Amino acid sequence: MFGSRIREWGPLDWCVAVLVVLALVAGGIYGGSKLLRKCDNGLSDINGQCIGVTTRSFEADEGIGSLLDAIADENDQVASESGTPYVRVALMMSFTSGDTSAMTGDMIRRALAGSLAALKEANAGAGGPQVQLMLAPVGRHLDQWRPVVDKLGELSADPKHPLVGVTGIPSSQTDTKQALEELSTRKIPTVGPVINASSMNFEYFFKTAPDDKEFANALKHYLDTYPQGKKKGLLLLDRHTGDVYSADLTNTLKSRFAKDYGLTTRSSLFTGSSGSDEGEPGIFVDAVNKICSERTDTVFYAGRDQDLPGFIDALSDAGSCNHGSPLRIVKTGIGLEPSLTRKEVERDLKKAKATIVDAASFDPGWETKGSADRPAGIDDFLDQFDELKTAHTLGEKPLDDGYAASYYDGLRLLTEAMKRTFVEMNKDKDTEQLPTKQELYTTLSQSTVNSTGMLQGATGTYGFAGQSTNNRWSTCKPVPVVEFPAPHHNRKLSLYRTYDKGDCPG
Secondary structure, three states: OOOOOOOOOOHHHHHHHHHHHHHHHHHHHHHHHHHOOOOOOOEEEEOOEEEEOEOOOOOOOOOOHHHHHHHHHHHHHHHHOOOOOEEEEEEEEOOOOOOOOOOOHHHHHHHHHHHHHHHHHHHHOOOOOEEEEEEEEOOOOOOOOHHHHHHHHHHHOOOOOOEEEEEEOOOOOHHHHHHHHHHHHOOOOEEEOOOOOOOOOOOOEEEOOOOHHHHHHHHHHHHHHOOOOOOOEEEEEEOOOOOHHHHHHHHHHHHHHHHHHOOOOOEEEEOOOOOOOOOOOOOOHHHHHHHHHHOOOEEEEEOOHHHHHHHHHHHHHOOOOOOOOOEEEEEEEOOOOHHHOOHHHHHHHHHOOEEEEEEEOOOHHHHOOOOOOOOOOHHHHHHHHHHHHHHOOOOOOOOOOOHHHHHHHHHHHHHHHHHHHHHHHHOOOOOOOOOOHHHHHHHHHOOOOOOOOOEEEOOEEEEOOOOOHHHHEOEOOEEOEEEEOOOOOOOOOOOEEOOOOOOOOO
């Protein structure tokens, strides 16, 4: 066998070999498009991420492809309807996640689902132009906003299909503030559906969620109504630099509760997982030791939801540690993040004799018909969202964190204002004109409190007080206080509403 002669290749062998190589190359190109980010249709590859503005689907996080495809299909449908006028709105946020990213994968999925629900609703209704939702990825850390904002500025000047507004803006941090300042300089109306930091104020920036000060008012209302323990507090805060949300919340909690709960001398720092500061994330030894030694009964948490399960786990390892009366972990947030209500977290809370008290923008209980303080507008949202739940993978408890409902409201605020503007502009004209960003801004700037202009959204009925009143924070926005585990009592807390001067409905 070893002495046999090796056969030389003939023409047929070479042809077969060439075909095999070509097949492998073609397969590599096809498969490689899944492995390498394919950034086209208005997007550029910047540090391995697709950045820019597009109406098309693109390579992003696993699990959101079907949602991006559905938005792209809706955009194609709008563009294909010959003679039908349409405008554009941009969804500016991160579409990729990681260990230190601004949004988790679940947040991205649910934000997209809520936005898609609002887009489909807007294009199914009458009374105004259709809407294309432009996808505007700015990177997992929200730091690649400059080329995106430049492009949005160009699109807002397009006379045929003008970009009239921007929504998304998922996190309060230094890069976000800079981006919002530039969008305001370019006079582009922008909506923050989940922004809470009270310092995020720009002329063209409208916020549909409550700010930290209003969250704190709702918490004070709760704590005054249901006092517990000896008011021995601990302020637990994220030490990250550049996190505007945590810094603003820390200052607000100190201002509102320092005197009553002794927060001036009782605090503990930890390194959160969102950001790039040095330090091991999720170390809570100091906080647990202080809670146990000082017999704390109320922890005021100034950090991100994704870090809270780690604290609860550390607390449970110490048991109740004789800290005295049951412990309340007081926090603020858009909703009740599903990672906070998992069975293992509930077990840890019970072991530590602790309860989460969350001043929120959305109450998960509102999904149930007949629930207390249920918003009038949530059924319109659920009509669209329930269809999306069956068509796309949205993760566990997809409504609980409030992102789907909040992003629905953010886009719906812009589309409803756009349609009202369109009708008003064209009521006495023979030819129809499309609204521009400035005309949309004028509509949004008008007072809508206690009028037909209030938005009946998935997160409540609310409006704006006109001009620069309340720094463009929504007025009459409900702030439910949610407890977990669910309390075994029938107490009823009156619903707090933002900036309520007695003129809120209901």
